[in-house]
Amino acid sequence: MLVRVLLGRTLACAALLGLVLALACPALADELASGPTSGPGPAPAATIDPATGPAASPANAAAKPADKPGSISGATLILTEENDFFAGTDEHYTNGIKLTWISADLKKYAEDERLPDFAVAYLNRLPFVNEPGQQYNVALSAGQNMYTPANTATKAPQPNDRPYAGWTYISLALHAKTPTQLDSFETSLGMVGPSARAGETQNNYHTLMGFARAEGWHNQIHDEPGLMLSWQRTLRAARVDLGRDVSWDVLPHAGVTVGNVLTHAAAGFETRIGYRLPWDFGTSLIQPGGGVSAPADPGDTRLRQDTTFGLHFFVGAEGRAVARNIFLDGNTWEHSPHVTRKPLVADGMAGVGLVLGRVKLTYTHVYRTEEFDGQDGPQMFGSINLSVTF
Numbered sequence: 001m002l003v004r005v006l007l008g009r010t011l012a013c014a015a016l017l018g019l020v021l022a023l024a025c026p027a028l029a030d031e032l033a034s035g036p037t038s039g040p041g042p043a044p045a046a047t048i049d050p051a052t053g054p055a056a057s058p059a060n061a062a063a064k065p066a067d068k069p070g071s072i073s074g075a076t077l078i079l080t081e082e083n084d085f086f087a088g089t090d091e092h093y094t095n096g097i098k099l100t101w102i103s104a105d106l107k108k109y110a111e112d113e114r115l116p117d118f119a120v121a122y123l124n125r126l127p128f129v130n131e132p133g134q135q136y137n138v139a140l141s142a143g144q145n146m147y148t149p150a151n152t153a154t155k156a157p158q159p160n161d162r163p164y165a166g167w168t169y170i171s172l173a174l175h176a177k178t179p180t181q182l183d184s185f186e187t188s189l190g191m192v193g194p195s196a197r198a199g200e201t202q203n204n205y206h207t208l209m210g211f212a213r214a215e216g217w218h219n220q221i222h223d224e225p226g227l228m229l230s231w232q233r234t235l236r237a238a239r240v241d242l243g244r245d246v247s248w249d250v251l252p253h254a255g256v257t258v259g260n261v262l263t264h265a266a267a268g269f270e271t272r273i274g275y276r277l278p279w280d281f282g283t284s285l286i287q288p289g290g291g292v293s294a295p296a297d298p299g300d301t302r303l304r305q306d307t308t309f310g311l312h313f314f315v316g317a318e319g320r321a322v323a324r325n326i327f328l329d330g331n332t333w334e335h336s337p338h339v340t341r342k343p344l345v346a347d348g349m350a351g352v353g354l355v356l357g358r359v360k361l362t363y364t365h366v367y368r369t370e371e372f373d374g375q376d377g378p379q380m381f382g383s384i385n386l387s388v389t390f
Contacts, residue, residue, distance in 0.1 A: 074303060074358075076102045076294035078387040080286050086365065086382025091150040092162050093368075093381060095202065096286040098143030102175065102294045105135040139173040139186075139291050146198035147327050150376065152214035160374050163337035164220035165327040166198020167191075167261065179236065179297050182281045184255075184289045186230040192261065192326055193223035221326070221336040228259030232266075232289025234281045247277040253318075257288045260332045263324035268347070274312020276301050278355055283314060283362050285349075285383050293360060293387050302358045302389040310355035314364075319346045328372050340373040351383075358389045 082096040149161035169190025176183045190196070199217030206213050232255030239249040254267040270282040279297035284290035301308040322343055330338030351364035364383040371379075 074295070074389045075104045076387055076389045078102065078284065078291060078293060078385065080284060080290070080383060080385045082286050082366075082381055082383040084379065084381040087380035089379070090152070091148060092371075092375075092379050094146055094148050096143065096145040098141055098286045098290070100139055100141040100291050102139045102291055103137050105137060107136070134176045134178055137175040137177070137294065139171075139175060141171040141173065141188075141291070142169070143171075143286060144168045144196065144198060144201060145286065145327075146202055148202075148214055149216065152216060153212065155215045155218070157219050157337065158216070159337065160339070162328065162339060162372060162375070163330065164199070164214075164217050165192060166194075166196035166201075166220065167226065167327070168196040168198065169226065173291060175291065175294075177281075177296050179279075181236070182234045182292060182296060184230070184232045184234075184291065186228075186288055186290075188226070188228040188230070188259070188261075188288070190226045190261075191223065192226050192331075193221055195223050219337060221338075222331050222334060224260070224326070224331050224333070226259065226261040226326070228257055228261050228288060230257040230288030231255055234292055236281065239277075242273075245276050246274065248273040249277060251282045253282075253289075255289045260324070261326050262288070262322075264320045264322040266318055266320045268316060268318030270314055270316035270349075272312050272314040272353075274310060274353070276308060276310030276355065277312050278302065278310065278353070278360060280360075283316070283349075283351065283353065283364055284385055285347075285364065285366065293362070293385060295389055301355060302360065307357045308355065310353075312353045312355075313351070314353065315348075315350045317346065317348050319344065322371075325371070342369075342371055342373065345369055345371050360387045360389075361385070 078098075078100040080096070080098045080100075082093075084090060084092070084094050145167045147162060147165040149158045149164065151158060151161070167190060169188050171186050171188040173184055173186035176185075194217075199214070199220065203213045203217070205211075232253055234251055234253040237250045237252055239247060241247050248271070250269065250271045252267075252269040254265075256265050257263060272282070278293075278295070279300035280294060281292035281296055284293050295302050301310055322341060322345055325341050326332065328339050328341040330336035346369045348367040349364050351362055353360060353362040362383075362385045364385070366381050366383060368379045368381070370377065
């Protein structure tokens, strides 16, 4: 069983890596041919002003080109896949996939002619994200999450373990940003329950790969339309140039989500260090307020005319005060399988990011504390995030 799982995930990761290399190998070749951008010997460390980017010096000229403030960035496509296979398990939050398109920078929402008039009117009324001096992006997403108990071999109900549940959704988000701040407002609509088709997704994949089927999906929580409204603010609190194109930054964030699917308040941070660190707002998991890995400044290497290579490492944490989680609490208006939710949940994460030309690939390993009474220890899972800027 483990060998088949390993083979299936290895093939999937190989295909993903092949796509990245196909898109970005010219960037790596050019990088190796051109050599380092700075001369030998250590450069003096300097603090980078996040509002204006690196100072005008020969070493920093390679790190951030002399673009005019307010330059228009490219659109970004982001694919995120999360699975607990990377921790050697197949239970609880067992898989999530999300595809997000983020528009190029806009001075106002009406510049994106693909949006209907009612969507523009709605975005214009949102708080926090209509302040002077901001750039705007519109993001459209589609995704699916699935949750199972630890024992998926039995058809019997398991009242003391996490219920089967699926969530299939679409979302519309607005990003409003300056070089030091990103506000994300996201509205998500979808379906929880059998109509989400998470059981079919899991079992069709298992059948295709020769894995055992999950036998208890007929016990999942019932159909219920889902609505979530989310806001998250991410700050670039510091960015420090350590010399030789190596930088370090700190990205705290806080947000609120309200809806019948999830209701919680969250706060956390991410800190990164690396060679040619991207000018974005960090690493996205599949959760409200995501999409922060798109370029947020004209100095991001993915927006340069020449090809570039970068590597960075990161750690972070987030705490959530949870008032509602339909995947644990069960349906809102009728009785359904449920467990007793814990009110406080925390995530710790660490990972690595690679930038090759206009492609960014990150792997994040996530440690999540127990989410319900009776859970047999914390959960760990992996998250692969591939973004391409056009």
